[in-house]
Amino acid sequence: MIGYASQLSPQVDATALSDFKAVLIGRYQQLQKLLPLDDTRAVLTKAHVVPELAPTLDALAAAINAIPEPTRQDAAREFLVLAQERLEQCRAAKLKVAAAKVRSERATKIFTTFGQVTTAALEKIYKDVETAFSGCYRKINEDDESAFTAKLMPSMGKLGFDVDFYGRGHFPPGAYHSEGHQDGMGLCLYLALMSHLLGKNFTFAVLDDVLMSVDAGHRRQVCTLLKESFPDTQFIFTTHDEIWLRHMKSEGLIKGRNFAHFRTWTVDLGPTEWDDRDVWTEIDAYLAKGDVRGAAALLRHYLEHFAKEACDRLRASVEFRGDAQFMLGDLLPNATSALGELLKKAKAAANSWNQKDIIEKIEVTEATFGEAKVKTNHQQWQVNTAVHFNAWADLKKEDFTPVVAAFKAFTGSFGCATCGEMYFVTPDRGRKEALRCGCGGLNLNLLQKGS
Numbered sequence: 001m002i003g004y005a006s007q008l009s010p011q012v013d014a015t016a017l018s019d020f021k022a023v024l025i026g027r028y029q030q031l032q033k034l035l036p037l038d039d040t041r042a043v044l045t046k047a048h049v050v051p052e053l054a055p056t057l058d059a060l061a062a063a064i065n066a067i068p069e070p071t072r073q074d075a076a077r078e079f080l081v082l083a084q085e086r087l088e089q090c091r092a093a094k095l096k097v098a099a100a101k102v103r104s105e106r107a108t109k110i111f112t113t114f115g116q117v118t119t120a121a122l123e124k125i126y127k128d129v130e131t132a133f134s135g136c137y138r139k140i141n142e143d144d145e146s147a148f149t150a151k152l153m154p155s156m157g158k159l160g161f162d163v164d165f166y167g168r169g170h171f172p173p174g175a176y177h178s179e180g181h182q183d184g185m186g187l188c189l190y191l192a193l194m195s196h197l198l199g200k201n202f203t204f205a206v207l208d209d210v211l212m213s214v215d216a217g218h219r220r221q222v223c224t225l226l227k228e229s230f231p232d233t234q235f236i237f238t239t240h241d242e243i244w245l246r247h248m249k250s251e252g253l254i255k256g257r258n259f260a261h262f263r264t265w266t267v268d269l270g271p272t273e274w275d276d277r278d279v280w281t282e283i284d285a286y287l288a289k290g291d292v293r294g295a296a297a298l299l300r301h302y303l304e305h306f307a308k309e310a311c312d313r314l315r316a317s318v319e320f321r322g323d324a325q326f327m328l329g330d331l332l333p334n335a336t337s338a339l340g341e342l343l344k345k346a347k348a349a350a351n352s353w354n355q356k357d358i359i360e361k362i363e364v365t366e367a368t369f370g371e372a373k374v375k376t377n378h379q380q381w382q383v384n385t386a387v388h389f390n391a392w393a394d395l396k397k398e399d400f401t402p403v404v405a406a407f408k409a410f411t412g413s414f415g416c417a418t419c420g421e422m423y424f425v426t427p428d429r430g431r432k433e434a435l436r437c438g439c440g441g442l443n444l445n446l447l448q449k450g451s
């Protein structure tokens with residue numbers, strides 16, 4: 001009651017109550033502590049003593065009795081106030097429901113329209129891409145899948161892609177088509193998507209080793225497809241397959257010098273081309289460091305590349321290998337004797353036409369070539385190539401430096417000093433008619449009079 005005493009009207013003085021409360025707290029604490037025992041005993045003897053509280057309690061009783069009871073009218077008013085409040089809440093909620101309903105109807109309509117429009121737009125894209133894709137793929141596989149079709153079917157959150165298999169129905173590409181055909185499909189899908197997305201701006205594409213599993217016949221068709229259907233797009237092909245590179249050249253997909261042959265690459269400096277100057281500088285750098293092993297490995301690697309190129313250009317006879325894995329010993333002696341034979345043949349031809357000045361010129365070339373050949377110790381490497389080239393790594397720097405010089409002169413004697421291009425035989429099939437270089441500084445007739 002101490003708290004309420006001051007709120008009553010008239011106010012009641014509760015000091016007596018507060019004092020007694022303090023006394024009780026003091027006694028309680030002493031009993032809790034127990035010690036000193038004298039104090040506790042004193043508290044116990046007085047535990048029953050209560051001060052005179054009657055006047056205060058009487059005053060409180062009187063004040064409480066004076067508080068009026070809530071009347072029926074008050075109760076009714078309170079009820080109405082509450083009812084009014086709830087009625088207002090109810091009305092506000094009803095308004096909100098109505099507004100939300102309108103909004104929901106509008107949102108549903110927008111959502112449906114958006115769905116219809118986007119679906120229609122997407123389906124048109126699928127249809128367009130599907131058509132373009134099928135067209136490209138039919139072109140690559142003209143020989144046996146000229147009726148090929150494909151279906152792009154959207155379903156929840158993904159796009160189904162089924163292709164026709166020889167009229168037996170539509171299945172996922174991986175179901176029946178070979179890896180090569182799937183590679184072809186991948187390329188066609190890419191081309192179809194790119195021409196759809198970029199249209200006229202599809203001017204540049206890099207195809208990184210995409211046709212590795214596609215066979216030669218279909219590669220030829222890919223070449224045709226790219227040439228015919230994408231005349232405004234520049235394609236860059238990368239491949240580690242030299243046969244495919246030569247194929248692209250012979251199909252005319254790449255013309256002239258539109259190719260680069262990389263020897264190696266690093267993340268920092270990018271690719272390094274097979275370029276003579278590059279190689280010799282690098283070999284010299286190895287030697288300068290005293291790294292004969294490194295120089296020997298690079299020289300050998302270069303000679304492998306060189307011999308392959310020389311055999312191809314000079315149309316040298318080489319023992320056939322189905323896996324196209326030729327060792328240095330399978331090629332370098334053959335390239336060497338091929339050039340010797342060609343020079344001999346050119347001399348015989350010039351002789352038959354009685355062209356004295358040409359004979360003299362050939363004899364000079366032959367002499368240079370012969371001398372370069374001798375300096376490389378060619379008698380020895382022709383007998384046992386593997387032993388000969390492997391022995392380089394164990395040479396001293398002083399002994400290997402002349403070897404490098406000899407091979408530099410030797411490989412140099414296969415090409416024209418003016419244009420730097422390696423000699424080649426024309427035409428590249430059938431009867432050999434001429435041995436020449438790019439600039440025509442060397443252009444030797446191989447056909448004898450009356451042949």
Ligand SMILES: [Zn+2]
Pocket residue numbers: 416417418419420421437438439440441442
């Ligand atoms: Zn030349």
